[in-house]
Amino acid sequence: MAAACTLVCCKEESETDKAVVVQFSNGNLESPGQLDYTFYKNIDERNPRKKARRTLVAESERLSYAGHNFGTGSLKCNNLCKYYVGVLNKRTMQMELHSAQLFKLQPIIPGEKTETDTSQDVGQTYRQKVDSLIEAFGTVKQKRALSSRRLNQVGSDTLHHMVSKTANDMIDQKGLEVLQQEVAQTQSQDVAVYLPPCHPNAERPEDVYLFDDLLSPVEFEALGEGGSKMAALTPKELQKMRDDGGCLSVVKQVEILPSDDKAKEKTVRCAYYLYLLLKLVQERRISRKFFQKHGCPPVIQNKLMNTFTVDMFNDGKLLNIVSASMCAKVASHGLALLLHVGHMTADLTLLHRDLGITEPRMLEVAKAMGLTISKNSHRKANDAVLTDGHRRASLILPLVKYEQYMERKRLKKKMR
Incomplete structure (x- = not known):
C-alpha cells in the first residue's frame, strides 16, 4: 500500500520568493536545466503600477529567450488567477504549496525588429526623415550642417534640462509661495x-x-x-x-x-x-x-x-x-x-x-x-x-x- 501524502500550506510569500513556471512558445526543451536564467524587477518600486513588473531571461549557447508578466506578450491569466506549485518532500511525505508566477518565454532572434522599433519608425517626423536621408545620401556640406545643428540642439536641450531641474529643486526646497515673495522683493x-x-x-x-x-x-x-x-x-x-x-x-x-x-x-x-x-x-x-x-x-x-x-x-x-x-x-x-x-x-x-x-x-x-x-x-x-x-x-x-x-x-x- 502506498504511503499517505499530506498537504502543508506555506505562509504568504513575497514577490521574490515565488516559484516561477515557464512556458516556451516554440515547444518543449529536452534539457531546460542547461539554460541560464536571470530574473529582473522594475527599479521604480514607488509606482504601484510598475513595482510588480518582472522580466525573466533564459540564455543558451544558440538562442536567448525572454518573457514578461506585463505588456502584450504576457499571459493574461496572471492578473485573473493565483497559481500554486506543490513540492513533495519524499522523506516526510508532505507536499508544500508555494505561490507561483507564470511566464511565456519567446525566442529573441538577432536582427529582428521589435514592436518598440516599429513604433519609433512610424512616429518619425518629417525633419527626422530628411535628416536620415542626408546621413545616407547627402553631400559633405549637408552632413556638416546637420552635425552642427544637432550639436546646438544637444546644448540647448542640456541647458533647458539643467534650468528646469534647478527650478524644480528650488521649488521643492523653499516652496512656491516663498519664491514668489522673494522675487517680488527683488524686483521692487x-x-x-x-x-x-x-x-x-x-x-x-x-x-x-x-x-x-x-x-x-x-x-x-x-x-x-x-x-x-x-x-x-x-x-x-x-x-x-x-x-x-x-x-x-x-x-x-x-x-x-x-x-x-x-x-x-x-x-x-x-x-x-x-x-x-x-x-x-x-x-x-x-x-x-x-x-x-x-x-x-x-x-x-x-x-x-x-x-x-x-x-x-x-x-x-x-x-x-x-x-x-x-x-x-x-x-x-x-x-x-x-x-x-x-x-x-x-x-x-x-x-x-x-x-x-x-x-x-x-x-x-x-x-x-x-x-x-x-x-x-x-x-x-x-x-x-x-x-x-x-x-x-x-x-x-x-x-x-x-x-x-x-x-x-x-x-x-x-x-x-
Missing part, C-alpha cells in the same frame, strides 16, 4: 511693506509707531518672566553675552536700566523680546526646540512664528525659516522697539551687527521709516568732539522723506 527693492504700522500725521513721536502695534497688552504681559530674568543678569553674564556677540543691543539696554520701576519693567521686557528677535534671525531655521530653549511663552511663540517666519518645504517636511525679507522685517520692528525704550533714538550700528546684515541695508530700513540719520559723538572736558563711528537713528517730526531716485543715482555713480 522696497522695504516699506515690511515696516510696522506707521502714523505719519501723529502729534507726538511716540505715536508714529505705536507700542501696541509692536506688542499688544497681552503679549507685553506674557514677557514678564523673561524680563525678570533679563533684570537678574549678573555683570559676568552680560560680559559673556557681549563676548559671544549677536546681542550687543540687548546688553546695552540692560546695562543702562532707568531708575523708575515702571520704565525699568518696560525696558527689561522689551530687551527680552528683542533678544528673541535677534536669536530668531541667527537661528534661521526655527523649530519648537528653539522656543523651549529660550523659555518663550506660547503667546510670543505664536507671534514670532506667524509674523517673522515663512513656510518652506524640504523633503516633504514643512519648515519655518527666516528669509531675507523677514530679516528686514525683524530689523524694522527691532528698530521701532529700540526707539521706544531709548527716548526715540537707537544705535543702528549695534543693531545691524547683531542681525548680521550690511550697514547699507540697515540704513535703507531706517530711511524707509523716515528716521533722521546721524553719527554718534560726545564731548570731553576740553570740548573736543569725538566720534566712535556708530550711526544713530532718531525719530523727529516731521518724518524725513528720502528721494529714492537720488539714492539710486548715487549708487550707480559709485559703482562706475
Whole structure:
C-alpha cells in the first residue's frame, strides 16, 4: 500500500520568493536545466503600477529567450488567477504549496525588429526623415550642417534640462509661495511693506509707531518672566553675552536700566523680546526646540512664528525659516522697539551687527521709516568732539522723506 501524502500550506510569500513556471512558445526543451536564467524587477518600486513588473531571461549557447508578466506578450491569466506549485518532500511525505508566477518565454532572434522599433519608425517626423536621408545620401556640406545643428540642439536641450531641474529643486526646497515673495522683493527693492504700522500725521513721536502695534497688552504681559530674568543678569553674564556677540543691543539696554520701576519693567521686557528677535534671525531655521530653549511663552511663540517666519518645504517636511525679507522685517520692528525704550533714538550700528546684515541695508530700513540719520559723538572736558563711528537713528517730526531716485543715482555713480 502506498504511503499517505499530506498537504502543508506555506505562509504568504513575497514577490521574490515565488516559484516561477515557464512556458516556451516554440515547444518543449529536452534539457531546460542547461539554460541560464536571470530574473529582473522594475527599479521604480514607488509606482504601484510598475513595482510588480518582472522580466525573466533564459540564455543558451544558440538562442536567448525572454518573457514578461506585463505588456502584450504576457499571459493574461496572471492578473485573473493565483497559481500554486506543490513540492513533495519524499522523506516526510508532505507536499508544500508555494505561490507561483507564470511566464511565456519567446525566442529573441538577432536582427529582428521589435514592436518598440516599429513604433519609433512610424512616429518619425518629417525633419527626422530628411535628416536620415542626408546621413545616407547627402553631400559633405549637408552632413556638416546637420552635425552642427544637432550639436546646438544637444546644448540647448542640456541647458533647458539643467534650468528646469534647478527650478524644480528650488521649488521643492523653499516652496512656491516663498519664491514668489522673494522675487517680488527683488524686483521692487522696497522695504516699506515690511515696516510696522506707521502714523505719519501723529502729534507726538511716540505715536508714529505705536507700542501696541509692536506688542499688544497681552503679549507685553506674557514677557514678564523673561524680563525678570533679563533684570537678574549678573555683570559676568552680560560680559559673556557681549563676548559671544549677536546681542550687543540687548546688553546695552540692560546695562543702562532707568531708575523708575515702571520704565525699568518696560525696558527689561522689551530687551527680552528683542533678544528673541535677534536669536530668531541667527537661528534661521526655527523649530519648537528653539522656543523651549529660550523659555518663550506660547503667546510670543505664536507671534514670532506667524509674523517673522515663512513656510518652506524640504523633503516633504514643512519648515519655518527666516528669509531675507523677514530679516528686514525683524530689523524694522527691532528698530521701532529700540526707539521706544531709548527716548526715540537707537544705535543702528549695534543693531545691524547683531542681525548680521550690511550697514547699507540697515540704513535703507531706517530711511524707509523716515528716521533722521546721524553719527554718534560726545564731548570731553576740553570740548573736543569725538566720534566712535556708530550711526544713530532718531525719530523727529516731521518724518524725513528720502528721494529714492537720488539714492539710486548715487549708487550707480559709485559703482562706475
